[in-house]
Amino acid sequence: MSTAGEPPRRSFLMEFFAAAIGGVVGLVPLAAGALVYFDPLRRKKPAASAVPITSLDAIPDATNGDALIGIYKISANRQDAWNLYPNEPIGSVYLVVPKGTKEVKALNATCPHLGCFVDVNQSEGGYSFLCPCHTSAFHGDGSRIMPCVSPRDMDELVCKTEPNSDKSGYDVSVVFQNFQPGLAKKTPKT
Numbered sequence: 403m404s405t406a407g408e409p410p411r412r413s414f415l416m417e418f419f420a421a422a423i424g425g426v427v428g429l430v431p432l433a434a435g436a437l438v439y440f441d442p443l444r445r446k447k448p449a450a451s452a453v454p455i456t457s458l459d460a461i462p463d464a465t466n467g468d469a470l471i472g473i474y475k476i477s478a479n480r481q482d483a484w485n486l487y488p489n490e491p492i493g494s495v496y497l498v499v500p501k502g503t504k505e506v507k508a509l510n511a512t513c514p515h516l517g518c519f520v521d522v523n524q525s526e527g528g529y530s531f532l533c534p535c536h537t538s539a540f541h542g543d544g545s546r547i548m549p550c551v552s553p554r555d556m557d558e559l560v561c562k563t564e565p566n567s568d569k570s571g572y573d574v575s576v577v578f579q580n581f582q583p584g585l586a587k588k589t590p591k592t
């Protein structure tokens with residue numbers, strides 16, 4: 403036997419379920435839109451590639467000490483999840499040939515302590531590197547001159563030196579990467 407209270411309760415339940423079903427149906431296109439919008443964030447970043455930075459007529463002679471080839475600004479296309487920024491400056495690199503080798507080494511010019519730009523300190527006996535911010539000093543091959551507030555040596559980058567196409571000299575390219583400052587372990591910035 404029905405009572406006066408049942409019809410309102412039944413209609414409340416029906417309204418509740420109708421609203422719940424409507425809510426779920428409405429969420430489907432919203433979720434699909436969010437998936438499409440955030441899709442670039444889920445894609446894996448492509449691995450950094452080697453950027454050609456200079457050609458060398460000859461590897462400098464490093465018989466008597468480290469040889470400094472020069473400093474090179476690096477630009478590259480930068481891409482975040484949604485936009486491409488073409489040819490943006492992303493850092494600088496010192497090219498050196500450590501003493502007694504014929505191997506070109508690329509050092510990131512950003513100080514591993516807190517990220518200042520590391521200068522060259524020329525002297526009669528050769529050169530070294532000096533960070534003006536908190537006086538971290540580095541040998542010509544990028545290793546620290548102790549005591550040093552920098553927690554690690556200058557960051558070495560992957561560097562390729564290959565004979566150019568007509569074998570008249572060498573081309574140098576670098577896989578550029580910035581690293582987290584302040585850490586003892588070289589940790590790539592993402």
Ligand code: FES
Nearest residue numbers: 513515516533536
């Ligand atoms: S940032 Fe280079 S020594 Fe501090």
